[in-house]
Amino acid sequence: MRNDFKKFKRIVVKVGTSTLTHGNGQLNLERMERIVRELSDLHNQDKEVLLVSSGAIGTGANRMGLKKVPRTLPEKQALAAIGQGALMHMYEKIFAEYGKTVAQVLLTREDLNERLRYLNATNTFLAILNMNVIPIINENDTVAVDEIKFGDNDMLSTMIAGLVDADLLIILSDVDGLYDQDPRVHKDAQLQSEVYEITDNMEENSANKGIAFSSGGMLTKLKGARVCMTAGIPLVIANSSEINVIRRVIAGEKLGTLFVPREEKMQARKKWIAFGTVPHGKIVVDAGAETALLMKGKSLLASGVVEAKGDFGRGTVVAVISAQGQEIARGMANYSAEEISRIAGKKSADIEKILGEKDYDEVIHRDNLCIKC
Ligand code: GLU
Numbered sequence: 001m002r003n004d005f006k007k008f009k010r011i012v013v014k015v016g017t018s019t020l021t022h023g024n025g026q027l028n029l030e031r032m033e034r035i036v037r038e039l040s041d042l043h044n045q046d047k048e049v050l051l052v053s054s055g056a057i058g059t060g061a062n063r064m065g066l067k068k069v070p071r072t073l074p075e076k077q078a079l080a081a082i083g084q085g086a087l088m089h090m091y092e093k094i095f096a097e098y099g100k101t102v103a104q105v106l107l108t109r110e111d112l113n114e115r116l117r118y119l120n121a122t123n124t125f126l127a128i129l130n131m132n133v134i135p136i137i138n139e140n141d142t143v144a145v146d147e148i149k150f151g152d153n154d155m156l157s158t159m160i161a162g163l164v165d166a167d168l169l170i171i172l173s174d175v176d177g178l179y180d181q182d183p184r185v186h187k188d189a190q191l192q193s194e195v196y197e198i199t200d201n202m203e204e205n206s207a208n209k210g211i212a213f214s215s216g217g218m219l220t221k222l223k224g225a226r227v228c229m230t231a232g233i234p235l236v237i238a239n240s241s242e243i244n245v246i247r248r249v250i251a252g253e254k255l256g257t258l259f260v261p262r263e264e265k266m267q268a269r270k271k272w273i274a275f276g277t278v279p280h281g282k283i284v285v286d287a288g289a290e291t292a293l294l295m296k297g298k299s300l301l302a303s304g305v306v307e308a309k310g311d312f313g314r315g316t317v318v319a320v321i322s323a324q325g326q327e328i329a330r331g332m333a334n335y336s337a338e339e340i341s342r343i344a345g346k347k348s349a350d351i352e353k354i355l356g357e358k359d360y361d362e363v364i365h366r367d368n369l370c371i372k373c
Contacts, residue, residue, distance in 0.1 A: 008167035014157035040098035059083030080141030106140035177257030232265035281310030
């Protein structure tokens, strides 16, 4: 798989706060310059490059002489506003040295929640790339509050990779990749060069936080990796302190951890259902429906529904929950929560009698269903 990287055209690179700053919170200019130089060189090879960069809050805190990030949301948002400008100024300056033009894109989760806005964002990115410009993306921390937050840039970068249908996502971090056990505790921990499946165990072992100014850690990276693997996009997590790390990863060198995606790329529509939006309700299904969905690739019919939870309308993306309470799929519901409550457990042939009309045979059509995403 790594041998294919050389041919890849559209590459998303994510750098975290720990990469961009020194331990004292000041920008690590040497590191920034190296990354910008590598990205510019990729761009010179006619590759399309997108950079997801953290560091706004950290840079803002540093500008204000703070040693750590304050607790209140408005203060953090103010720091992001201060730091984002400073960060972009630095990127502008360094990219310009290599003759590159950059574009700042700030997003909240809400911007991608509706399918139309998601498509809009895709088109904007494609227009920027067509202009031969390098987009630099961050969460719009200044206006984002909890409900509309991506939360961390690991997740943001995987969403961007999905949004632009990237060939490869590289997350640069202060760790070498994924180890089989915590390398800080176990001296014999082994770096995993390739990962084919993310287990719950891996996530449990990675529940540590990153440095003071960033919100990541290995757990958020694994969550992102899960998304990428399902969406069919290879992801490499590598250490940003390796010399020429981006070039070497793309050359196919066994650096960091490669999360090997499943064979086929997910259709754009399913990708949006899976990752573009937050589910706004739940449909609980019985064991028979669970098997039909997971093993046979069938649509969800009313007969297999136990209940609908939440208050959602037709066309809403909802989570499909097994009788054991596990999320097994996400999909776009053809009927509202109230309608589903009335037809739950009933035959499709009875829908018209119960609702007075029947626009669809399925509660969720299999084309609008994303399994285990
Ligand atoms: N968006 C935040 C910032 O630029 C960082 C989030 C993260 O570290 O993942 O400061």
